Amino acid sequence: MPVTADRAPLIYAPPMSARRIVVDRPGGYDRLRLERFEPAPRPRGHVRLEARAIGVNYADCVARMGLYESAKKYVGWPLTPGFELAGHVLDLDGPWKMARGAPVIAITRFGGYTSVLDVPEHQVFRVPYVRGRPIALREAAGLPVVYATAWYALHGLAAIRAGQHLLVHSAAGGVGGAILQLAKQAGCETTAVVGRTDKVEVARALGATHVIDKSREALFARARTIAPRGFDVVLDANGAETLKGSYEALRSPGRLVVYGFHTMLPRAGKTLLGRPTRGTPSWRRLATSWLETPRFDPLRMTGENKSVMAFNLSYLFEETSLLEEAMSAILDGIEREELSILPTRGFALDDVAEAHRALESGTTTGKLVLEV
Ligand SMILES: NC(=O)c1ccc[n+]([C@@H]2O[C@H](COP(=O)([O-])OP(=O)(O)OC[C@H]3O[C@@H](n4cnc5c(N)ncnc54)[C@H](OP(=O)(O)O)[C@@H]3O)[C@@H](O)[C@H]2O)c1
Numbered sequence: 001m002p003v004t005a006d007r008a009p010l011i012y013a014p015p016m017s018a019r020r021i022v023v024d025r026p027g028g029y030d031r032l033r034l035e036r037f038e039p040a041p042r043p044r045g046h047v048r049l050e051a052r053a054i055g056v057n058y059a060d061c062v063a064r065m066g067l068y069e070s071a072k073k074y075v076g077w078p079l080t081p082g083f084e085l086a087g088h089v090l091d092l093d094g095p096w097k098m099a100r101g102a103p104v105i106a107i108t109r110f111g112g113y114t115s116v117l118d119v120p121e122h123q124v125f126r127v128p129y130v131r132g133r134p135i136a137l138r139e140a141a142g143l144p145v146v147y148a149t150a151w152y153a154l155h156g157l158a159a160i161r162a163g164q165h166l167l168v169h170s171a172a173g174g175v176g177g178a179i180l181q182l183a184k185q186a187g188c189e190t191t192a193v194v195g196r197t198d199k200v201e202v203a204r205a206l207g208a209t210h211v212i213d214k215s216r217e218a219l220f221a222r223a224r225t226i227a228p229r230g231f232d233v234v235l236d237a238n239g240a241e242t243l244k245g246s247y248e249a250l251r252s253p254g255r256l257v258v259y260g261f262h263t264m265l266p267r268a269g270k271t272l273l274g275r276p277t278r279g280t281p282s283w284r285r286l287a288t289s290w291l292e293t294p295r296f297d298p299l300r301m302t303g304e305n306k307s308v309m310a311f312n313l314s315y316l317f318e319e320t321s322l323l324e325e326a327m328s329a330i331l332d333g334i335e336r337e338e339l340s341i342l343p344t345r346g347f348a349l350d351d352v353a354e355a356h357r358a359l360e361s362g363t364t365t366g367k368l369v370l371e372v
Contacts, residue, residue, distance in 0.1 A: 020114035029357055032064065047124050048089070049116070049117050052137040054082055055084040056347075059083065060083070061360050067281060069312075070315060080114060083109070084145045105125045128335045142174070154183065167193065168191070171190075172192070173364065175260075177367075178342065182333075191223060239264050252304055256307065264289040267362045279356060344367045346371045
């Protein structure tokens, strides 16, 4: 259902000045700097948006640390992180599917931590309506990345079918929660893995059939009791810590989808001296994890009928039809109330360092957003 002028807010004022978060060079939380700026002229084919809320993703933290390959490839330094936002249309070329002032969601390959942004038209989407009302912009801002990642993993790669059993790591987080929801929508059974006891109920509420609290029980031993023949699909963004076990946990045939390596990085918390960590990577940990990351053998994989698939959404922005298909499935699912909005926690734009620290602590659930 397109958002048209008659559905746009009646009271609407353009922003007084633009603000954005800039990271001049790689590092910890202290590198996140707020600056005012004068937006450059809007390129043709782009929609100018005024952001009201911006999704925070773990990838933003990795980009801040200077470890995100596609940030180096497409932007370099200085970098404004951010892949997604929700706000209003400020300006556009001419008659289009959305009018000035319409509430919209946008995805962007970096640059999203800003109050004003120009985005190519094909990266702008309607805000879904639930029971006749648009969802709140703070909730809309957190939808695209986690749901598009989950959608591509499940439908683009793993080709899940009703009745299949999925093992989902970090299941109470952003992408993990979206995977649980899409799996439930598709009629799959899920075993959710969480790292803290307080996340167990969150994973259940998001639709998990079984939950393993790996802070209390041996993850793969318990997984074997739940699915003695193994899982049809395992979704893993941990990296070295669990990848080998995830592969072993597959049944034959089975698919392992790899979409992140967050155990390569330290969790935010306190140092041995009781000081807060600064958000910088440990080169020793990175090197050890890299060495410990399993290398999969196609000869063995063929014989066992197991596949290993991997992807990164930030390299898929040119795949416009894929993006369109994913976003329309997600927005339709939200509007039909088959998919729910993840629990969302807001931070002020200038509290971005706190948002990164929280996400890197591994204690958060659902989605974090910056409110402009
Ligand atoms: N490939 C792609 O295109 C793509 C797109 C989006 C996100 N991702 C990846 O998906 C993963 C989840 O992203 P998200 O933004 O939704 O974050 P999130 O899942 O909301 O938060 C991260 C979770 O990862 C777990 N974790 C394990 N080791 C960690 C560490 N060293 N530091 C912090 N957390 C750690 C924690 O959960 P538990 O302790 O409960 O496991 C934590 O809550 C990330 O690895 C991200 O890079 C990939």
